[in-house]
Amino acid sequence: MSEENRQKLTVGALKILAAASELFYQRGITAVGVDTIAVHSGVTKRTLYDRFGSKDALVVAYLQHRHDDWWARWHARIADAPRPRALTAFDSYAEDAHPSGRGCAFLNAAAELPPSHPGFAVVRDHKQEVRDRLHALIAEDGNGAPSAVAEHVFLLLEGAVAHQGIDGSGARLATARRLAAQLLS
Amino acid sequence: MSEENRQKLTVGALKILAAASELFYQRGITAVGVDTIAVHSGVTKRTLYDRFGSKDALVVAYLQHRHDDWWARWHARIADAPRPRALTAFDSYAEDAHPSGRGCAFLNAAAELPPSHPGFAVVRDHKQEVRDRLHALIAEDGNGAPSAVAEHVFLLLEGAVAHQGIDGSGARLATARRLAAQLLS
DNA sequence: TCGATAGTACACTGATCTGTGAAGTCGGGA
């Protein structure tokens, strides 16, 4: 579905999305104006508004875009991952942030957007899906109490991911992965 | 030291700091202008600039102010806390965010500030101090491998705290506290 | 060849942003 959505996007829209993705992530959503995005994507502001309608809608598209990418990466990894496969989530987030040092785009967005913003729901859904998949994988790979363990692993993951943007490195993510591996063995 | 600093502040500066603390936390740092802060504190913009010099400096004062409050709360709790005392950190963060649902002010600030912003270092120092104290408490309260356990507890804490702002509740913080208690027993 | 779609160029609105300059008010301490 998300693939089809992406196919429908015009060349201009794709350039805008690419620039927005880079700028929103690096400098923050509120801090980046639509003019800046238009200039960086080599497209006029008029085109940006013709394609997306408003800055808020562009923000939603940006988050959805990153969510789709994240999922694609997760699926690619999961295909031939060793057990316990839940650990691939740590790799997916490490790859998502690398090498900017700005941490998790979703947590960052949630931190600066008001809860009423339509993009906020995208973040919530993304994290909910991560939690669900984690739970499913842990259950499938055979664990005594998948619910409790999944929540535990999720917290380790998110704690590390939150600090990726503060440390500017993936070191803590590696530590968290090790601790999660211990839990899952 | 921070107490002395606070004594020096004039009435106007205190009102500004109170308003800034509320507004920056609720709506985000970039999203709130100095005019808004001036109006909400019942003080002119001129006074604001006379006291703090710039918005960036006010942001630093805001974060330092929250850090001082956080520490005061922590110390008040730790005095007669049952063992393992490391668990008080979970209560301190729950109280810090309550009842706004906006989560951790420090993580939120780090998410929207550029790493070059002087306020970013305040966040980093705050989290480093939390980590250090956690480690010290866990060591004092007698644990086999304080370093590994402290890091584990810290990750649980931060994962929960990061999602406090997304869930809009302290439920996950309570779960994390329970898991940490298990670890420390 | 026609018409739709995608995009450019560019001026413009009205609001808001951080920050400053200059002059004046007021109370408390030396």
Add this chain to the structure above:
DNA sequence: TCCCGACTTCACAGATCAGTGTACTATCGA
């Protein structure tokens, strides 16, 4: 009495904010 520090009032600068209106061009499929 005189002065200083805290604060007000208000106008202003120059930039940037999101978003719009209008007119034009290039491409492509039916």
